[in-house]
Amino acid sequence: MINPGSVVFENVRKSFGAFTAVPDLSLRIEPGTLVTLLGPSGCGKTTTLRMLAGLEHPTSGRILIGNKDVTMLPANERDVSMVFQSYALFPHMTSLDNVAYGLESSGLKRGEARERAEEGLKLVGLGGMGHRLPAELSGGQQQRVAVARALVLEPQVLLLDEPLSNLDARLRRRVRTEIRELQQRLGFTAVYVTHDQDEALAVSDQIIVMKDGGIAQQGAPRDLYDAPASAFIADFMGEANVVDCNVLSVDAGQALIDIAGLRHRLPAGKAAQGAAQLAIRPNAIDLSPDGATTGFSGNIIHSAYLGDHVEYEVDTGSTKLFVVDASADEPLPVSTRVRIGLRDRGIAIIG
Incomplete structure (x- = not known):
C-alpha cells in the first residue's frame, strides 16, 4: 500500500x-x-x-x-x-x-x-x-x-x-x-x-x-x-518573442498596452504603467494582408512549410518575430508585406 x-x-x-x-x-x-x-x-x-x-x-x-x-x-x-x-x-x-x-x-x-x-x-x-x-x-x-x-x-x-x-x-x-x-x-x-x-x-x-x-x-x-515571470521562463517554456511595449493603463486586473502603434488588452499580472516587455508566443500572432487597417507592418524574410503548420520570420524594422501559422494552406512568399495582430492567448507582460 x-x-x-x-x-x-x-x-x-x-x-x-x-x-x-x-x-x-x-x-x-x-x-x-x-x-x-x-x-x-x-x-x-x-x-x-x-x-x-x-x-x-x-x-x-x-x-x-x-x-x-x-x-x-x-x-x-x-x-x-x-x-x-x-x-x-x-x-x-x-x-x-x-x-x-x-x-x-x-x-x-x-x-x-x-x-x-x-x-x-x-x-x-x-x-x-x-x-x-x-x-x-x-x-x-x-x-x-x-x-x-x-x-x-x-x-x-x-x-x-x-x-x-x-x-x-x-x-x-x-x-x-x-x-x-x-x-x-x-x-x-x-x-x-x-x-x-x-x-x-x-x-x-x-x-x-x-x-x-x-x-x-x-x-x-x-x-x-x-504567464511567465521573466524572459528566461518565457523562452525556456516554449519559444517566445520578447519585445518592448508600453503599458498605457492598468485597471481591474487588465492592462492596455501599445506595441508599435497596436493597442491590445491582456491580463496585467504585476505590471505597472510605463515601459515593459512582452512575451509573445509564435502562435499568438496573426498575419494579414498589408492593406488591413489594424496591426503594425512587417516583411516576411523567411517562410517554411512543415506539413501541419507554416513558420515565418517577420522583420518589423525594430525586431524580428518568429510566427507559427497552423491555418495557412499555402505559405506566404518571402518579401510579402503583412500586418501583424495579436490574439487573446499566448501573450504576457514580463517586466
Whole structure:
C-alpha cells in the first residue's frame, strides 16, 4: 500500500569545494502530486534530486520526507525509490527477478516477493512478461520494468531522473502518458527531473523551473506557459518573442498596452504603467494582408512549410518575430508585406 509523503527543502545549500551548485533552496511538494524539476544543464536539478535520494548530503539546511528529517540519512534508510535514466536492470535476470530483487534484499520471503513483483508488472501493463530478459524487451518495456521495480517497494516518494531520455520521440510520448496515468491512479508522490519542456508540461501537477541552483518560477504547467515571470521562463517554456511595449493603463486586473502603434488588452499580472516587455508566443500572432487597417507592418524574410503548420520570420524594422501559422494552406512568399495582430492567448507582460 503506497503512502504518499510530502517533500520539504528548508534553506538547503550544496557546495562542492569552492563551487556552489545549490545556494539556498526552499520548496514544498504536496503528497500525491507529480512535480517536475525543469531547467537547462547545470541549473541544479539533478543535484537537488540526488540530495533527496540520499546520494548527496546538503552542506547546510534540512530535507524532510513525510515530516521526517532525513537530511543526513543514507539512501537505504529513506523511504524513496529511484528510476534511473539508464534503467539499471540486471541483464542476466528476468523481468520478474529484476522487480523482485529489491523486495528480497529487504528481507521479504521469496514467494511473497515474487507475488508482489507479478502485481507490479501488471500495474505497468507487463503482466505475463515476467519470464523475459531485459534484452528481449523494447526500450519502453524496460523502462516500465524499472518503474515497477521502484513501485513495489511502496515508497513515500518516487524519484525519476530523466526517465525517457533513452527513448525515441514517439515512444517518449507514449511512456510519459503511461507514467502520468499510473501516478494519478495510484496517487504516489513523484519528483521528476527533465530538461524537456514538452515532457514537463505533459506530466506535471507543478513545475519548478530552476536556474543557477534556485527557483526561477514555480506553478501549474499552464500558469508557467501563459504567464511567465521573466524572459528566461518565457523562452525556456516554449519559444517566445520578447519585445518592448508600453503599458498605457492598468485597471481591474487588465492592462492596455501599445506595441508599435497596436493597442491590445491582456491580463496585467504585476505590471505597472510605463515601459515593459512582452512575451509573445509564435502562435499568438496573426498575419494579414498589408492593406488591413489594424496591426503594425512587417516583411516576411523567411517562410517554411512543415506539413501541419507554416513558420515565418517577420522583420518589423525594430525586431524580428518568429510566427507559427497552423491555418495557412499555402505559405506566404518571402518579401510579402503583412500586418501583424495579436490574439487573446499566448501573450504576457514580463517586466
